[in-house]
Amino acid sequence: MAHPSERIIAALDFPSRKPALEAAAKLQGIIRWMKIGLELYVAEGNRIVSDIQNLGFSVFLDLKFHDIPNTVAGAVRTAAATGAKMLTVHASGGPVMLAAAQEAAAASSNPPKILAVTVLTSMDAAQLSATGVAASPAEQVKRLAAMAYGSGIRGFVSSPEEVATIRAAHPEATLVIPGIRPAGAATGDQKRIATPASAVAAGADYLVIGRPIMQAADPAAAAQAIVDEIATARS
Numbered sequence: 713m714a715h716p717s718e719r720i721i722a723a724l725d726f727p728s729r730k731p732a733l734e735a736a737a738k739l740q741g742i743i744r745w746m747k748i749g750l751e752l753y754v755a756e757g758n759r760i761v762s763d764i765q766n767l768g769f770s771v772f773l774d775l776k777f778h779d780i781p782n783t784v785a786g787a788v789r790t791a792a793a794t795g796a797k798m799l800t801v802h803a804s805g806g807p808v809m810l811a812a813a814q815e816a817a818a819a820s821s822n823p824p825k826i827l828a829v830t831v832l833t834s835m836d837a838a839q840l841s842a843t844g845v846a847a848s849p850a851e852q853v854k855r856l857a858a859m860a861y862g863s864g865i866r867g868f869v870s871s872p873e874e875v876a877t878i879r880a881a882h883p884e885a886t887l888v889i890p891g892i893r894p895a896g897a898a899t900g901d902q903k904r905i906a907t908p909a910s911a912v913a914a915g916a917d918y919l920v921i922g923r924p925i926m927q928a929a930d931p932a933a934a935a936q937a938i939v940d941e942i943a944t945a946r947s
């Protein structure tokens with residue numbers, strides 16, 4: 713398994729380029745990955761992906777594609793051309809869409825890892841039922857992960873609560889886990905949370921961490937403390 717500094721993905725949840733680049737610059741040499749999500753990407757487009765890569769980071773482009781297979785395949789090809797190394801799609805787009813995403817990625821000159829989002833962590837049983845899904849969130853996560861796996865997907869994003877279940881069902885999958893809070897950190901709006909050490913112990917490969925790093929008085933020190941916590945958890 714990679715060095716702990718290569719297992720932390722800092723979430724660049726900013727509305728524009730300037731604060732994002734300032735935040736990333738503070739973490740150079742400490743961690744390897746940055747996650748660019750919809751807020752920043754919609755504002756800045758592919759330019760921000762290059763900017764972050766030029767600072768020496770690998771980019772996880774978290775745009776959660778969900779459309780007809782042909783459209784998703786095209787979006788994956790375009791996103792792969794930015795050099796982003798991880799991309800997200802919604803598992804609920806179905807087997808044909810997932811296979812199209814996986815095939816488009818595999819055919820790229822620099823294939824990114826496709827990660828399927830199963831059930832959004834903002835969905836509870838009532839929200840799921842309102843969309844016509846009778847299964848519990850936990851059952852639905854399992855079902856969608858198995859379906860995505862059958863379509864060739866080998867990576868997943870899930871909350872800390874589901875990581876052990878997905879890990880048990882798919883031992884070789886790549887698991888990317890948000891909702892991480894170091895002991896003593898503010899939880900914010902996250903509900904299903906885990907510490908870095910416990911998420912790694914449950915089977916997480918990568919931890920997505922936003923506010924506990926970005927809003928720390930000293931982001932570099934906060935990131936380094938998490939790197940050290942993961943190193944201790946593994947030894």
Ligand code: C5P
Nearest residue numbers: 723725833890891902920921922923924
């Ligand atoms: O600040 P915080 O550590 O909560 O940020 C977590 C990041 O992971 C945010 O970018 C959030 O959108 C993302 N995320 C999440 N839960 C998911 C998927 C993504 O918190 N299920």
